[in-house]
Amino acid sequence: MAGYIAPSTGRAVRAVLFDTFGTVVDWRSGIASAVAAFADTHGLTLDPEGVADAWRARYRPSMDRVRSGMRPYVSLDTLHRENLEPVLLARDVDPAAIPAGDLDALANAWHFLPPWPDSVAGILQIKRDFIVGPLSNGNTSLLLDMAKAAGLAWDVILGSDVSRAYKPSPEAYLAPAALLGLAPGEVMLAAAHNSDLAAARSAGLATAFIARPAEYGPRQQRNLAPTADWDVTATSITDLADQLAVARC
Amino acid sequence: MAGYIAPSTGRAVRAVLFDTFGTVVDWRSGIASAVAAFADTHGLTLDPEGVADAWRARYRPSMDRVRSGMRPYVSLDTLHRENLEPVLLARDVDPAAIPAGDLDALANAWHFLPPWPDSVAGILQIKRDFIVGPLSNGNTSLLLDMAKAAGLAWDVILGSDVSRAYKPSPEAYLAPAALLGLAPGEVMLAAAHNSDLAAARSAGLATAFIARPAEYGPRQQRNLAPTADWDVTATSITDLADQLAVARC
Numbered sequence: 001m002a003g004y005i006a007p008s009t010g011r012a013v014r015a016v017l018f019d020t021f022g023t024v025v026d027w028r029s030g031i032a033s034a035v036a037a038f039a040d041t042h043g044l045t046l047d048p049e050g051v052a053d054a055w056r057a058r059y060r061p062s063m064d065r066v067r068s069g070m071r072p073y074v075s076l077d078t079l080h081r082e083n084l085e086p087v088l089l090a091r092d093v094d095p096a097a098i099p100a101g102d103l104d105a106l107a108n109a110w111h112f113l114p115p116w117p118d119s120v121a122g123i124l125q126i127k128r129d130f131i132v133g134p135l136s137n138g139n140t141s142l143l144l145d146m147a148k149a150a151g152l153a154w155d156v157i158l159g160s161d162v163s164r165a166y167k168p169s170p171e172a173y174l175a176p177a178a179l180l181g182l183a184p185g186e187v188m189l190a191a192a193h194n195s196d197l198a199a200a201r202s203a204g205l206a207t208a209f210i211a212r213p214a215e216y217g218p219r220q221q222r223n224l225a226p227t228a229d230w231d232v233t234a235t236s237i238t239d240l241a242d243q244l245a246v247a248r249c
Numbered sequence: 250m251a252g253y254i255a256p257s258t259g260r261a262v263r264a265v266l267f268d269t270f271g272t273v274v275d276w277r278s279g280i281a282s283a284v285a286a287f288a289d290t291h292g293l294t295l296d297p298e299g300v301a302d303a304w305r306a307r308y309r310p311s312m313d314r315v316r317s318g319m320r321p322y323v324s325l326d327t328l329h330r331e332n333l334e335p336v337l338l339a340r341d342v343d344p345a346a347i348p349a350g351d352l353d354a355l356a357n358a359w360h361f362l363p364p365w366p367d368s369v370a371g372i373l374q375i376k377r378d379f380i381v382g383p384l385s386n387g388n389t390s391l392l393l394d395m396a397k398a399a400g401l402a403w404d405v406i407l408g409s410d411v412s413r414a415y416k417p418s419p420e421a422y423l424a425p426a427a428l429l430g431l432a433p434g435e436v437m438l439a440a441a442h443n444s445d446l447a448a449a450r451s452a453g454l455a456t457a458f459i460a461r462p463a464e465y466g467p468r469q470q471r472n473l474a475p476t477a478d479w480d481v482t483a484t485s486i487t488d489l490a491d492q493l494a495v496a497r498c
Binding site: 077126133139140144147148155156157158159161162179180181182 | 326337388390393396397402408410411428429430431
């Protein structure tokens, strides 16, 4: 069978799985839009991008409590909803003064983030020759809502609530591979974050870096370039598609 | 939000999940074709439809050992592969005389079954307004191979290896609903088998009967008609799509 052989693993890649927040969708613009609408509805003065950044900044520490076992598994939906409250409090907005349904709706904006301009077409192109799906810390229902709204043509969606593990824990990479009936080396992680790729490589996966230099806004400092010899380095998902197509014999 | 309200549950259905073997794909024809090719390769005289029927007949009892807890969870792939051997032995074919890879390949035919003529179009039509996916005893990789080969445009694939439960156990219906973030009554099972629908209804799901009068060949006796007042009774998946579209306000 003709295929793309990953240099790092020597295996033919069968599935290309994608980090989603930042790699496939533009969380910062999507959340800022939702925050702007929320502020308008409630007559609040909020800096939408600042709220998006502060909300996102709480993601990793809150997840690390689950990853370390300090806290039993809860979904990313739960963490997003919880983390919204201190973000508002820090801006002198009392969450208790806002109807809970409106806070829930704002937290639900993480389900409906806009794709980067190349995501829909790139995923469709890769889907012709590979299994495509997210490999995200998002829960299944979040990833499903996102896919249906954005038109992401995933073959399969296995959220972190299926593996009950958060990246960068090895299990978060190994459980999806096992459910796909594949060896780790037959799975490629495509991600905009070097740390995610490093963990995937440690777990035995092939790796592709997708540059997303505006993910964190105009002053982004990190993840502007690959920090290791990932199997592929691409400027977009369509570029990744083209490189995988060329590399197939 | 306009939607289809299931009479039995009074809830708006958000996801239509499908039994696969018999309901979406024609396992008997697909397996018979694979058996015919296998017999030809190995110079064997086998009745392809008879082998398909005998192989399928071992499915339920082998699964019941897992369902009852007599045996720890193993995937349907494992059961299909194991069950092939007594089927061959009963026809005086010694599996030990056949290369194991050829037996594996024959068992893998369950991943590549042909859809009924209305399945692809009907699922696409229902997908416009609902989440669509399989709700099958198949494992995720089997359902994924089937979907890619047949062109079934599922939004999400959660195999029995995700819930680690086999239908008709209640958990097999409830675990997918929970992963979709839905109440059981927001999920409809579409199936060609009354017993599957009865178990789904007991678990709180909405139900649709799809008539597949040739699933078991020309002399089929069971499941020719609905045996209860399922929410919808349809002659095909496209008919189900039309009925759901009409019933949406």
